[in-house]
Amino acid sequence: MNIFLHKRTPGVTFEEVLKEFEQPLYWHIRRMVASHDDASDILQETFIHIYKGLGSLREKAALRSWVYRIATNECLRFLSRRKEISLTEENSFLADQLESSPGVDLSDGAALRFQKALLALSPQQRTVFTLRYYDDLSYEEIAEVTGSSVQTLKVAYHYAKEKIKNAIIS
Amino acid sequence: MEKEFNNIGKKMPYTVPDGYFDAMHEKLAAIPGRQRRSLVIRWVSAAAAIVLVASVAFFTLRPRPQETLLSDIMLQYEQSLSDEELDSWVEFSENDIFLDLMDE
Known part of the structure; x- marks a missing residue:
């Protein structure tokens, strides 16, 4: 028996975390960075960090926000490394790249417009929006992921939603 | 506007290659083994470095018998x-x- 495959924190093994979160985390990362190849690389980095840190996780209840925090931090680190992306300002770089990226279905115009609008948000706003809208995290969980207050997150989500709506109808 | 939001729902334009998640699962499941190997390599490298430093220190710092020319x-x-x-x-x-x- 490989003990490293059964590394235990409060009743959680790496295998269990992998089974439960590999696909949700992939899609979270994909929505953040758009490119399939980049998402794959970031997903692997994320699970390496999860494996290394699993022993330090105190409560099983915090698992979901913990794994999303690791994935989000990896995404933000990746985006900050790209000189053409500013982490503080809205940008259209990823949105502009979307249609020319492989692994994008161009036939669904509405979904494409929606995603372009999402990618045009700042990475912080995109994080809040995707975690709330797609991953159904509570504001309290998102607060654990991002380190922001619940009130700030509610405002950020509202603004992000408005921007996406405006982008869709324009 | 809200209707447009609801119509789109959680649909995304992204696709993944066939069998991608199975292949990725295999890769991710191998992480513990890879980490263990890299941990062993790090420990062996650290031990080798300590032995090397200790050997160099021993041979350079040990007191030598007085050489008579x-x-x-x-x-x-x-x-x-x-x-x-x-x-x-x-x-x-x-x-x-x-x-x-x-x-x-």
Whole structure:
């Protein structure tokens, strides 16, 4: 028996975390960075960090926000490394790249417009929006992921939603 | 506007290659094994580095026995001779046929 495959924190093994979160985390990362190849690389980095840190996780209840925090931090680190992306300002770089990226279905115009609008948000706003809208995290969980207050997150989500709506109808 | 939002729902335009998640699962499941191997390699490298540093330190810092040079012995011998003995020794050396042959 490989003990490293059964590394235990409060009743959680790496295998269990992998089974439960590999696909949700992939899609979270994909929505953040758009490119399939980049998402794959970031997903692997994320699970390496999860494996290394699993022993330090105190409560099983915090698992979901913990794994999303690791994935989000990896995404933000990746985006900050790209000189053409500013982490503080809205940008259209990823949105502009979307249609020319492989692994994008161009036939669904509405979904494409929606995603372009999402990618045009700042990475912080995109994080809040995707975690709330797609991953159904509570504001309290998102607060654990991002380190922001619940009130700030509610405002950020509202603004992000408005921007996406405006982008869709324009 | 809200209707547009609801119509789109959680649909995304992204696709993944066939069998992607199965292949990725295999890769991710191998992380513990890879991490263990890299941990072992790091420990072995650290141990080797410690042994190397300790060996270098041992051979460079250990006290060495005093080396006595032949020239020091000769000097001490010359200093112990009186002037007369030294003169006769020089004279003997100058007339020594074997030493002369070696010089040639």
